[in-house]
Amino acid sequence: MVRGFVMVRGIAAAALIALSGCADLTTGVADTLAGFGSSRDATNEGIRTLALLGGEVRVRGPEGYCIDQAASDARRGFAVLAGCALLSDEAVVMPSTDGLILVQFGDEGTASVTDNEEPFAAFLATDLGRSVLSANGDAANVASVSTVTDRAGVLARFEDASGPGFAGTSGAQWRGFLDVQGRLTTVSILSFDRNPLSRGEGERLLVVSMAELAEANTLSDDVALSN
Structure with a gap:
């Protein structure tokens, strides 16, 4: 009971610092992550x-x-990622799956996912959980949530009637929850109006994004850049 309370409190804390604002997988998420x-x-x-x-x-x-x-x-531990060519006039590279990625790291000590995947996924289906997923905090705007649990984390797919927090995006959203360096961390995938992601594309992009995030935080300091 105490552990469950700590988990919910951690999720709520992460939601407060986050920017306002899955279908069946045939293989385990962790196994898929290892392949990229x-x-x-x-x-x-x-x-x-x-x-x-x-x-x-x-x-x-x-x-x-x-x-x-x-x-x-x-x-604030917040990052926005998009196709390189969209961010620089000199870049010509674009990803094969084109979406918008948001990453938010929570405070120290908020890690809540590891060994708690099933309760965490169940929480996302509650009113409080759906309010965390909603861009404006209103659970009524998130009618249903599909989740996948795995030892790599928890993945969710949902639609938010309040609309995403970035202009030019719409439709279903995908969000992954995992623990990184003792912090509850969320990875969100948004779909551009100009090129909507299919269900499979959104899932794959979320899985690969979670893999990159996990791997990046096991690297030595000499490969990280700071601004």
């Missing part, structure tokens, strides 16, 4: 790896994604 690899360093297409929260954690996007440093807030 990519270059670890920043590339000449833009910044791909960035240290946040004074170097306590790192964010790195999938191949073809770069960090929008103007929209991100390293001090």
Whole structure:
């Protein structure tokens, strides 16, 4: 009971600091994550790896994604990632699956997912859980939530009637929850109006994004960049 209370309190805390604002997988998420690899360093297409929260954690996007440093807030542990070519006139690389990625690290000591995946997923279906997913905090705007649990974390797919917090995006959203360096961390995938993600594309992009985030936080300090 106490553990459940701590979990819910941690989720609520992470929701307060986050920006306002899955279907069946045939293989385990953790097994899928292990199958993806990519270059670890920043590339000449833009910044791909960035240290946040004074170097306590790192964010790195999938191949073809770069960090929008103007929209991100390293001090708050918040990062926005999009196709490199969208962020720089000199970049020509775009990801094969084109969406918008948001990453938010919670406070120290808020880790709540590991060994708690099933209760965490069940929480997301409650009124409080749906209010966490809603951009304006109104649970009524999130009618249903589909979740997948795995030792890598918890994945959720949902639609938010209050609308996403970024102009030019709409439709279903995908959100992953995992623990990184003792912090409850969320990874959100938004779909652009100009090129909506299919259900499978959104799931895959979320899985790969979670893999990159987990791997980036096991790397040595010499590959992280700070602004």
